[in-house]
Amino acid sequence: MARRKKVYEGKAKILYEGPEPGTLIQYFKDEGAPGPSSEESAAAEGKGVLNNRLSEFFMAGLNAIGVPTHFIRRINMREQLVREAEIIPLQVVVRNFAAGDLSNRLGIPEGTPLPRPIVEYYYKDPRLNLPLVSEEHIIAFGWASQQDLDDIIALALRVNDFLSGVMLGVGTRLADFRLEIGRIWDGDFMRLIVADEISADSCRLWDLRRPEGAPASEPGPMADVYSELARRLGVLPSNVTHATKPTLIN
Ligand code: ADP
Ligand code: MG
Secondary structure (H helix, E strand, C coil): CCCCCEEEECCCEEEEECCCCCEEEEEECCCCEECCCCCCEECCCCHHHHHHHHHHHHHHHHHHCCCCECEEEECCCCEEEEECCEECCEEEEEEEECCHHHHHHHCCCCCCEEEEEEEEEEECCCCCCCCEECHHHHHHCCCCCHHHHHHHHHHHHHHHHHHHHHHHHCCEEEEEEEEEEEEEEECCEEEEEEECCCCCCCEEEEECCCCCCCCCCCCCECCCHHHHHHHHHCCCCCCCCCCCCCCCCC
């Protein structure tokens, strides 16, 4: 096979030119797991394989309920085919419960339910450390228009409802998550779609299940989040085996 052209290499993924114009291949690396502090990132063995599956699962689900995403199909363990989009340089964050940055900035204890989902924007520029920006900045600097922002909020809230529901169904609380949005063009007609990834790296998840008989406690971060979420959602790749007791088949 001819060597593919690498378009971009980030912390967590590599983008290659796709087989047709307007497509890209996303390769999920094991690097780029959130590290102990917000500026650090680490590697977690096998997380690329699991995030590829998780992003496939969420994006295909969104496509199926009419929320447009870049996802076309998974190619193999670490790669998926996506539509190439013109990425809006923002990380769109939707928060349902106070945590992280919001708790620190506003002094709201981690875990506090928010009165309604809150949408925030962080400016994505490689020279900066994702500063929080307002709609004023976004419109004044031309990163997106007011109409785009209205569409982005509507998209982000639909994704939030879908993801929150899916997670709740498997005993998992979606405290917050981040999205990247891209533009695609059908002739002169522009549409906004969900791009990048929806995975264990882009969601802050808290475990609502507690061991039988354990005392009631505040939900905490989910342990082994990549494999645990994949297991709960039933999207573990078949050749990743886990030690379980043999079961009798009648
Ligand atoms: P980063 O370190 O910048 O977060 P990643 O390792 O996550 O990068 O690599 C993914 C890169 O690909 C990001 O810069 C993201 O904006 C970009 N990207 C994601 N989806 C698409 C798409 N459909 N079209 C074009 N670019 C995309
Ligand atoms: Mg990224």
